[in-house]
Amino acid sequence: MRKLLAQPASGQRVSICLLAIALVLYPLVFSDAFYRDIGVTFLLAAISASAWNIVGGYAGQVSVGHSMFFGLGAYTPLLLYTLWGWPPLAGIPVGILLSIGLAIIIGLPTFRLSGHYFSMATIAVAELIRIFVGTWALVGGAIGLQGPALARGWWDLTFRGDLPYYYIFLAVLALVLAVTFVLEQRRFGYYLRAIKSSERAARSLGVPVRRTKLQALALSAAFAAMAGSLYGVKTGFIDPDSGFGILVSVQMVIFAALGGAGTLFGPLIGALILVPLQTAANTWFGGGGSGATFVIYGGIIVLIARFEPGGLFDLWRRLAPLLRRRAHAA
Template sequence: MMRFLSNQKYLLLFGLLSFFVPYAFSNRFYLNIFILVLLYATISTAWNILGGYGGQLSLGHAIFFGLGAYTSTLLYLNFDISPWLGIFIAAVISIGGGVLLGWPTFRLKGPYFTLATIAFAEVIRHVTLYWRDLTHGASGVNIRFDPNFANFIFREYSVYYYAVLVLFFISLAIVYWVDKTRIGYYLKAIREDEDSAETLGIHVTKYKMLAMILSAGLTGIAGVFYAQYMLFFEPDSVFNLNFSIEIALIAIIGGMGTVYGPLLGACIIIPLNEILRSSFPALNGMNYLIYGILLILIVSFMPNGILPILKRIPEKLKALKTRGKKEGRKVDYSS
């Protein structure tokens, strides 16, 4: 009970601090970093439901992100359907893509499932590249800048910030619900030993598919936000393998299978990447070199992520404090 109240206290503090970010950081560069942190934290949280809790290491989540972006944008450009409505349609299309991906590939295990997700993502990317009549191919999709609430286009970065903040808290609430219900326990059991979980009566395919549906739907919604924020995208930017790898790394570095791990990973990786890229404009690729070295160090020395280590710090401090009191008592008795 005390642990639950402590978590609620920190979450409330984070919410209050997040609300005042646009007032404290009016510079567009820094506000853009905060927006990207929350966006990637949302997508990584969605990935974490399937990859962290369910143990299904997908490297094809760009499929759902791209489907969400293309669905909403094409509906808006071709049929004048507001992105606010397009969000729900995009979520349904992304979930459909998740079902089509999961149904045949959930029979695969380990690296074979991962390779299958990469293959699916590459197929979708090539389809969007060559289906020019619908997707405009490699030319990409350009959304006209027409600031309007109905268009989900705004002049102020702060509005985008609050929109993605709400989206992040929705994803956080969903993963918190998963973590605290039997769904989370079943997914963890599947992750640890799928055959044993099935022996215990857990419907493995059913809960894998549920994780896929939640993960794909949230990722598709994030794709809609990305499209309306950037106002331009093309197949190589939304169906990119590097993007899928990055959102997986964010969860892995922060702490897979934890509620707040993806947020911690995004708070480290995204600002680091953006600051390094702006700091070395003349040295093309220098930011990737430093970024890669830091990633290798974190993964090598913290294989379970950073969050589990941070959680152990208060316990160690408490143990040291208790040990100090015991030693103090021994000294008093001897005197």
């Protein structure tokens, strides 16, 4: 265990600690509702992107349909509340289990495809689910579902301010990152990176490629569903677009890719940059802001794909030694 902790370089460990402290203190320093809301949005984005990162980043299986898991996670607790008055806290695990089941059902046929074909298939499935949910009266159709308006107890996870949500989300983010970190160090993590690099070579070395990819997708789906359920419970409301919409999937991909897909903190860094930017765009452009978001995303996709496929993390890894050398010289 000590070896495990000693692994990141000491400089890196210091920055991780600083980041953790900053995240814990943030809502206490910025107590304004506006800033706390940005904080919660950032954490949610970081959780989603980190969840996507397990299968999309480490294993290189670029799903653009992760909204199916997010949406299922968001809908399930609210549906169980609407139907039978279940507390959201009990509905969340059900949503996670359903997402794992969906991941296996979707993964079995789609993992026969590779590269762009896999991405296209995931988009298609997520869109089908979105359209289906939008016409199904039981789950609220196009209008969607609502959660408890007033908390019957803490298990309803319905709080007045953002502060409790902030710390719940922060704990979940820490959980996702811890699980990812541990897996990264184990055989599973090595296998994922080998699969990303060359499935053919991985199989020739005895890597059970399909099983490993399915496990990665199931885990990724579980965390994406957790993110979705947190979103649904916090907002107290979910509709087909905010649950299953393609923008939900695209955001996960972009946040992770900008920071660095397949790195532990890449998705978090991506969210750290993009969430404030998105909020600023919404503030500047008002109602038309969501359109501007698309434009910004499009631009980012082009820039990453053209110049930095490894994301900012990779860029930093290459630049840091050069900068250090220059600092030494000066």
